Amino acid sequence: MATREIEVDEILDRGTIVEIFPSREEFRGRLLNGERLRFYIGFDATAPTLHLSHAKNIMLLEKFRKLGHEVILLFGDFTARIGDPTGEISARKQLTKEEVERNVVEWQRQIRPLMKFDDPDNPPKIRFNSEWLAKLSFEEVLYLASNVTVQRMLERDMFEKRIKAGEPIHLHEFLYPLMQGYDSVAMEVDAELCGTDQTFNALVGRTLLKKFKQKEKFVVAVTLMENPKTGDLMSKSKGTGVFLNTSAREMFGQIMAQPDEMMELLFVNCTFLSLKEIGMLLKSDNPRDAKLRLAKELVSIFHSSAVAEKEEQYFIETFSKRNVIVEDVVEKSILAGSTILEALVAIGFAQSKSDARRKIEQGGVSLDGEKITDQAFILDEKYNGKILRVGKKNIAKIVF
């Protein structure tokens, strides 16, 4: 059937997939010959917050699931103890079973809009790699390790970089690719989706699977959410992330705060718009309009189109026209009689009183549009319902 081919090619060529091992053509052939393949993607579930990069991967996996393939979300609860070698020194704290379970519940809640968990015919599966990794004996680990050479390990760019930079590499970090590789063996998967930074690990898995089970595993390397201009990844610490567990309003704002050069990546990987339409949007006169559309698309996916519509209006009024819609602002309750300093800290608009002081001194704090200059300003009931604004982004209606 030609329609199937078109579907498959769309997935393979959209741009999300960067590289396929051993080759795109072999993978395509297997996708088209009617067999049901087992896909998996691994997550480090140490943090309960997901961002769009996770979303992108899950959206891709969902496409394969819809084609009828089996998909597994693997939570690396065991590998999380080491952490993928990124430069951090020591073994990470082991998460308790409860913490892992809580994280998984939280994850599912956040990705529910992206994947049909309750599909009766082909539900996605969730697994944990402690299931097999925690059981390996030292002997088995040795055997595993005997299949990979130090030279091969040193090929990994991260290790190479660290050697060049004179940074330590701990021996246990070498085990990370082995463990991740063993996941493939334990689950006997046909394909692994991974970020391009994980290709090495995934390929180790390919080697192991071939050796132990005489099975060909495809490695599908997926683009990273990397700023094409600066090379920075979307990250929390740089404040460039778009997080999935936020309100529609915050998400809208986070998208609008994205650099222009991120738009194409986000459109292609995180929306369902056609490449043609994306191309047209990116050519529009004011990049801001394309970004508004992007924000609306994404908020629609994670919340609803009605909410997205409303948030767009809110955004335009509040930030473009600088009107404040009083009824529509988040309420923050504070204690009557608090000083402005205490209140700013209490509602999270300042990190400390010192920080709050600075913000006031610098003219960043206003109440109902009037700048506050007095640090000793007292907030009491007569200000109930007034709008407190700190900087551009922090707006709240204060209630007592």
Added chain:
RNA sequence: GGGUAGGUGGCGGAGCGGUCAAUCGCAGCAGACUGUAAAUCUGCCGACUUCGGUCUACGGGGGUUCGAAUCCCUCCCUGCCCA
């Protein structure tokens, strides 16, 4: 095991007895300009403060000194070279 160079704020990296809450760069915050983008400019960037100050900080501990991030002892950690 031997030698050698190091461990400073979110990161990079100065300082090597007082004037160090610690030069500078990045990141961050506030303001101006804007499209909650970028670039640019200005100011800020440990905490508390009755704005006089006070407290906590330069791997850990101990010491010398009126005074230590800076000197000494000891412990821990890391790179590199040799074995």
